[in-house]
Amino acid sequence: MKNELESKKSPDVKIETELKSPASVDKTPEYFKEELDTVEDKSTQLSNERTVNLERITKYLDTNESESEGFLAIKRKLEDLDKQKQEAIKSGKKDIEGLDKKEQENLESEKQDVEQMTKWLDTAKPEELAAIKEKMDKIENQKKETKEPKESNEKKIEKPLEVGDEIFKDGKFYKVFDFESNSGITDLDIKNEFDREKSSGKIGNEQLSEFAAKKRKKLKEEGLTSSRGIKALLEGSDGTFSFNESEVVKVTSPEQKRKLRDMQKDRAAGELKAAKFMGLGGTARFVQGVTKQKETWEEKKFRWAENKRKKKDLKNKTGQEELKQAA
Amino acid sequence: MSNSDQLKNLKEETSQKAEAIFNETVDKVQAIEREQEEIFADYVKELEQKKIDHIRKTLSN
Numbered sequence: 001m002k003n004e005l006e007s008k009k010s011p012d013v014k015i016e017t018e019l020k021s022p023a024s025v026d027k028t029p030e031y032f033k034e035e036l037d038t039v040e041d042k043s044t045q046l047s048n049e050r051t052v053n054l055e056r057i058t059k060y061l062d063t064n065e066s067e068s069e070g071f072l073a074i075k076r077k078l079e080d081l082d083k084q085k086q087e088a089i090k091s092g093k094k095d096i097e098g099l100d101k102k103e104q105e106n107l108e109s110e111k112q113d114v115e116q117m118t119k120w121l122d123t124a125k126p127e128e129l130a131a132i133k134e135k136m137d138k139i140e141n142q143k144k145e146t147k148e149p150k151e152s153n154e155k156k157i158e159k160p161l162e163v164g165d166e167i168f169k170d171g172k173f174y175k176v177f178d179f180e181s182n183s184g185i186t187d188l189d190i191k192n193e194f195d196r197e198k199s200s201g202k203i204g205n206e207q208l209s210e211f212a213a214k215k216r217k218k219l220k221e222e223g224l225t226s227s228r229g230i231k232a233l234l235e236g237s238d239g240t241f242s243f244n245e246s247e248v249v250k251v252t253s254p255e256q257k258r259k260l261r262d263m264q265k266d267r268a269a270g271e272l273k274a275a276k277f278m279g280l281g282g283t284a285r286f287v288q289g290v291t292k293q294k295e296t297w298e299e300k301k302f303r304w305a306e307n308k309r310k311k312k313d314l315k316n317k318t319g320q321e322e323l324k325q326a327a
Numbered sequence: 328m329s330n331s332d333q334l335k336n337l338k339e340e341t342s343q344k345a346e347a348i349f350n351e352t353v354d355k356v357q358a359i360e361r362e363q364e365e366i367f368a369d370y371v372k373e374l375e376q377k378k379i380d381h382i383r384k385t386l387s388n
């Protein structure tokens with residue numbers, strides 16, 4: 001009796017034992033509903049057999065036949081449980097019916113859509129089809145744009161930076177406090193120059209990146225930058241750094257700042273995951289190595305020079321105050 | 328994804344949901360069945376013990 005319903009649990013097993021090919025049975029909601037009908041029949045049959053057995057055994061073993069309280073109590077308990085079983089089956093069937101109904105509705109709706117579409121395609125004018133294609137291309141392009149690396153979008157600066165503006169670079173926030181000399185030659189100028197020279201055949205097979213690198217190097221040698229240089233103060237410290245305007249993201253709102261911060265956190269988590277995945281270990285030291293941007297030699301020099309200047313300023317200030325007090 | 332693929336996926340999804348409901352229902356029914364078996368077995372044991380006690384009592388008298 002214990003495993004009476006065991007074979008029912010997985011319909012796959014049943015199908016195999018009955019030597020039916022699984023593909024031959026379409027496991028629709030209707031199929032499972034019928035299976036539940038079988039479970040219900042079997043369960044009712046078991047309950048009836050149990051009641052008969054209970055009566056027989058009680059009659060046989062009861063020492064006091066007139067005392068049937070125990071028998072009636074057990075019978076009631078078993079009947080209650082039978083009701084619970086029936087409820088469970090009923091509820092299961094109802095849920096499956098609901099699914100079946102929903103599926104039928106979806107199928108019907110899909111069918112109608114397909115019919116409508118076919119009908120429309122048969123009668124649509126070429127210009128209508130062209131308009132649809134254009135719309136679809138537009139959607140595709142939008143999708144592509146969103147898939148492009150975020151950084152390229154982040155780096156767009158709509159308005160020129162001003163002193164005091166907040167900027168984001170390599171996972172850190174800075175404040176602009178000065179600008180360096182500017183050659184007035186932008187990246188766009190370099191590209192235009194490249195196009196001009198390319199079309200005149202002056203540069204042969206040289207790529208834009210190589211051309212731009214050479215151009216920037218030349219400008220740097222002349223003490224200029226290809227775009228405006230920024231002196232920026234690192235948030236939460238007195239460290240200062242120099243960047244090109246085109247390398248940074250302007251922080252325009254607290255909301256954007258929060259997003260950039262979250263993005264940085266996600267990136268760090270991703271790098272940690274990747275490091276662990278690659279079997280490189282996830283120790284704090286390693287993670288720091290992966291996520292923390294190394295300070296360049298130039299940045300270090302700048303920071304030291306700034307600290308020295310600040311100390312000197314402080315010393316002068318203190319000296320002046322002491323002199324004032326003495327006077 | 329074509330319409331036929333979408334319909335196929337939809338059918339598969341519904342089928343999986345129906346199978347999950349079916350298995351859950353059978354699990355519930357089986358659990359109740361086990362409870363009923365235990366109640367039945369305990370009751371029979373109790374009756375047997377009573378019978379044994381009754382026979383012992385009769386024999387000792």
